[in-house]
Amino acid sequence: MTESQSREVTFKVDGRSLRGRQGESLLEALRRYGYQVPSLCHHEAVSPYGACRLCLVEVQKGKRRKLTTSCNYPLMEGIEVFLDTEQVVSNRRVVLQLLLAQAPAAERVRQLAAEYGVNDTPFEVEDPENRCINCGLCARVCKEVVGVEAIGFSGRGAGKRMVAPYDETAEDCIGCGACVFVCPTDCIGMSETGGIRTIERWHRKLPLKTCSVCGRHFAPTFQLNKFAEWTGLPRGHFDKCPDCR
Amino acid sequence: MESKRLQEIVADHGKDPAQLLAILQDIQQEENYLPKETLKELARELGVPLARIYSLATFFSSFSLEPRGKHICTVCLGTACHVRGAPRLVDQVERDFAIKAGETTADRQLTLETVNCVGACALGPLVILDGEYHGNMNTAKLGRVLGSLKKE
Ligand code: SF4
Ligand code: SF4
Ligand code: FES
Ligand code: FES
Numbered sequence: 154m155t156e157s158q159s160r161e162v163t164f165k166v167d168g169r170s171l172r173g174r175q176g177e178s179l180l181e182a183l184r185r186y187g188y189q190v191p192s193l194c195h196h197e198a199v200s201p202y203g204a205c206r207l208c209l210v211e212v213q214k215g216k217r218r219k220l221t222t223s224c225n226y227p228l229m230e231g232i233e234v235f236l237d238t239e240q241v242v243s244n245r246r247v248v249l250q251l252l253l254a255q256a257p258a259a260e261r262v263r264q265l266a267a268e269y270g271v272n273d274t275p276f277e278v279e280d281p282e283n284r285c286i287n288c289g290l291c292a293r294v295c296k297e298v299v300g301v302e303a304i305g306f307s308g309r310g311a312g313k314r315m316v317a318p319y320d321e322t323a324e325d326c327i328g329c330g331a332c333v334f335v336c337p338t339d340c341i342g343m344s345e346t347g348g349i350r351t352i353e354r355w356h357r358k359l360p361l362k363t364c365s366v367c368g369r370h371f372a373p374t375f376q377l378n379k380f381a382e383w384t385g386l387p388r389g390h391f392d393k394c395p396d397c398r
Numbered sequence: 399m400e401s402k403r404l405q406e407i408v409a410d411h412g413k414d415p416a417q418l419l420a421i422l423q424d425i426q427q428e429e430n431y432l433p434k435e436t437l438k439e440l441a442r443e444l445g446v447p448l449a450r451i452y453s454l455a456t457f458f459s460s461f462s463l464e465p466r467g468k469h470i471c472t473v474c475l476g477t478a479c480h481v482r483g484a485p486r487l488v489d490q491v492e493r494d495f496a497i498k499a500g501e502t503t504a505d506r507q508l509t510l511e512t513v514n515c516v517g518a519c520a521l522g523p524l525v526i527l528d529g530e531y532h533g534n535m536n537t538a539k540l541g542r543v544l545g546s547l548k549k550e
Binding site for chain 1: 434447452453457
């Protein structure tokens, strides 16, 4: 952590005076104090991307007051934050209408929208089956946390899609399932049958290793081999599942 | 693209992952498109994930992932060209060469593409054939320009 980030600052939320660290994500600071701010594309472990625009708040800095996404807003001394103002709520409704048009099949989007009284969208629905909101969280986690970068966006604008390269098998994918876990709309999918783990959206199938002690399938062999390669530990180290080690 | 040629291009750019864009431009320049096998090989050569290369390759409209023809005919469909009848020019090429915009003829002679305004609106309707600008296009003129290709 850099020095400027660790500096303590004072800020206000709906008139209440609070403390936080300079440069930290405003959204994370708000959550620490128990404030509820909706979000879909944010995860503390990875860099913010500001894709879903749900985490809107109003921030006043000096004389200027503006609407901003809070996940990628760096906390600074003296700002005043307003949470559910009329501005915020009406803009969030529009954001939810857009998300509904983009990912009409996403349960989580529908729920959130309903909480704001949005049950319909005036925008054009391209694919009624779609659940992906193009938030990029899966790819950020794959790259920044897992260190693999097996997937990414293809195209841009209206044609932008989160895919494995060529929408074929993601050959770099180690099948760890981190992306499946973080996807806010549950549109990646993972299954295990007959000793094979499938990461559905990336068309990746990997045989699972059997624990040499308890005989349980516990992780893709490919993933364990990668771990051995990265850590320099002997492959034998990964013959047993974490419980039997 | 031959592996040897790819390695040369990569070496020309110091085998530097930061030069990815320039390397892709060189491949596109020589092949008229970015072949899948070449990109997979490039990922291994540079030690860059294929996902990153693929994202970049699909982001810029100047790259093509599909084979393109020996000749590229680009019709501007920007507003100024559009109102002066550019869509009719697209129709004409589509009909004469039996391809749709974005496609390449089976003999790999011609690819038809469209763009939105290249900034030469005063010349509209504008057609760019193999990099050369042809302004004030009409169906008769376009027929003549493309006719020379057909005879090749
Ligand atoms: S399962 Fe594959 S794509 Fe998903 S985070 Fe792990 S390595 Fe990346
Ligand atoms: S698959 Fe999930 S995590 Fe990835 S971009 Fe789509 S919604 Fe976001
Ligand atoms: S959580 Fe801030 S934009 Fe998505
Ligand atoms: S609209 Fe064709 S060049 Fe501008």
